[in-house]
Amino acid sequence: MTPAPRNTALRLHRELTAIWGTPPGWGRLQAVNHTVIGKRFMLTALVFFAIGGVLAMLIRTQLATTTSAFLDAAAYAQVFTMHGVVMMFLFAIPFFEGLAMYLLPKMLGSRDLAFPRMSAYGYWCYLFGGTFLVGALVAGVAPDGGWFMYTPLSSATYTPGINADVWLLGITFVEISALSAAIEILVSVLKLRAPGMSLTRMPIFAWYMLIVAGMMLIGFPPLILGSILLEAERAFGLPFFDPARGGDPLLWQHLFWLFGHPEVYIIFLPAAGALSTIIPTLARRPLEGYEIVVAAVIAIAFLSFGLWVHHMYTVGIPHVALSFFSAASGLVAIPTGVQIFAWLATLAHGRPRLSVPMLHVFGFLFVFVLGGLTGVMLAMVPFDWQAHDTHFVVAHLHYVLVGGFIFPMLAAAYYWLPHIFGRRSVQHLSHAAFWMIFIGFNLTFFAMHLTGLRGMPRRISTYPPEAGWETLNFVSSMGGFIMTTGFALVALDLLLLALFGKPFRRNPWQAGTLEWAMPTPPPAYAFASLPEVSTRADRIDPDRLAPTLAAGKGYLGAARHGWMEVLGVDMVTGRPEQVVVLPKRSYLPLVTALATGSFFALLLIKLYWIAPLALLAVAALFLLWTRDCGLTSDLAGLPVGHGPDLPHHYQSERPPSYWAMIFTLTADATLYASLLFGALFLWLSAPNWPPGGIDIPFEVFTCAAVALALAVVAATLGPAPPTDRGRVTKRLYLAALAYGVALIVLVVFLVRLSGDASRHAAIASIFAVKCYAVVHIAVGLLLTLFCTWRVRAGYVAAGRDLDLRLARQWHLFTLVAGLAALAFPLVLKLLTGGAG
């Protein structure tokens, strides 16, 4: 291999760093770079992990003896609730979001994610939302109804303070980051890959993250919907969960667990993706059964959505329905087993190195398999009836989550920290730390199986001496302290690695994945030029490839116009099809997140009439994001270094934003479907239906006026190309007028309905569905006005109509959702026999 021309590489490095880098000082707040944001996500998640760990120690201190007066019941309730909330929402998901953000562009041979500002916005929402929740704990008003916030305990009657509101608003705020990350990851994996990297040449970690991002897209909307409905009940008395007024507490359980069970796999699968990357490298052999592992992960993703009722076996669901969920719960063990056997086969056929990451892989295998076995036990209805809500379940879920997440996370940390810091571990503490965590964990949680089988319930703060649980609880607590000491050693070990670790040249594990084909720590632009991939992307030779890329001999190997350029490819074949120019660093994500946070804060302090102003500010700030996006004149094809010239993404048919809008609408449709099915669930299952003495409101005038207005929008904003600017502007004005009419008519209807919405869940459901339509019509109006401005400012022409095409997707969705909202009261009226 000829050495790379050093001066060319150095010049390119300087030029690209000027474009992609993050300035020091206050300029750090502008950061949008995936390396920076990914590291921030991971570091923040680890801080929350430490907080969650301290809370766990408080729990174990309290339960160590029968007569402990360490915490009173109220404080204990906040502590165990926040332990679950912090670990599930603020640590586990964000940590792997951060790892995915950091790694994916590098593994896929790209320079960044598709929407860097959205990554930054998601991070700030996560940080502020998490701080909001932890701040409430410090103030003594943290959520105290368990991490799954069951109604009616969390309703205003039984939790009158702001504790439950903190959960509902804080989690919804944090979940903005999860949804934005899901869309970001989906689009980035599908569209921003190295040329030639077809789907089946992707590194296995990218497959895992692609599937997990899809799960997040479908899994989070039911939770967000549930939170909105419960907050609406607590704030405005809309009785979705109050059985006296046609609501049903079980609706919350369905919505929560529709998210909550896939959540377990959303946590486990990224960890499994990391293992599927680490194990082959350390075993010095490609992953056995790559294709069957991909199929297994797809199966897990779908089956995980068919398990949610296995958390609800004891609520009185008919046997046949239980059998669907029980069978799916048992079946999911098969694709999980496929992965485990693939890893074992890879180890068996390879020559494994017994390094520190491998130690944690073995820890994972032992702990996770035990957790999986108790999972199969709990999936069986008769066993679950006996063990439900006991410490056996606590033991099971910790074996699954610590086995399936913490040990892989530690393996991943020891494996990729050399990439982040450019230094290798000196391993003085690593082994001792592992054994303390492994032994401490098993002492803590194995004993809990036994206390659970002896009948100890979850969430109790004290227990009587005669219960016979004290010795086992004491063992658990001692194990917990050993484990915590182990984690403290890991933290110290990693700090020492970062400060005093041994520098290395490149690729310390002799891996075959692209993230090692760059200098470490990685530069902001990741690759000076992009590689062409002609084999599976876990079988490349980074040592050979890296100098060529550094010398600018790959794709896009030069700086142009100060643009942040990456390649957009065909999502299946990996054929290059566009040059994607990313937006630059900006304070806007931070400011927009602050405005978003102010909206949630205003709701928390019940300033409901000011909160819409914060929303308007958020909308205005998002529009500001578009100032430097788009083109005001047509561009010729852009040279990319190899092959034919490619169009700017703004002039291509399917740029990343096109797919982002489709995925956004998919999440949106999931939320809407959950709302409609939730209302129908109440009709089916809730007591006090049909609503006696209350007429279901169905106004022909409202329906006809709104339907007509939406039809006008559809007719004026159809798929005709924008050949004549004046004509397009006129159409947009007409559509805006139609949207305005629809908005006014619906808002008047809602105002008149608002008095009755608290009387019965049927009216509340109609109110909620119409509110959904109003929000979509308002956004449609905003997009129409935005497009009008873009047309007048010259951003839209015959070959540059992306703004119109994106808005058109929204209009079409609004049309369908709006018509469904109009028909909904009629359907409910027919189902309830007219009611009233």
Next chain:
Amino acid sequence: MNANPFFGLLAVWIGWAGGFLLLYALQATGCRAGWDVPMIGPLSMLRLLLVATTAAIVLGLVRLSRKATPNGPESPLARISALANGAAILATLCFAGVLWLGLCG
């Protein structure tokens, strides 16, 4: 299905998920409407409906699977599709309870 093989990869599982929801909704609606009471031969109307729907779902998924991998497993993506689709069809075992378990209690 041929237009974008990526969606062919997921189609049968999406069908499975739709079938799952359909059966759960049908069972709940049937119980509320009292369809478990009228008998058609030895079976209640609700059980007959559930069994027929299950059979339709399985047949539908088999057909969808054939469409999703029309030319056989000649490429890696087609092989993954075949594996995923086969798993989805096997997962219809989840619905076997409609044959004998209590429908509304």
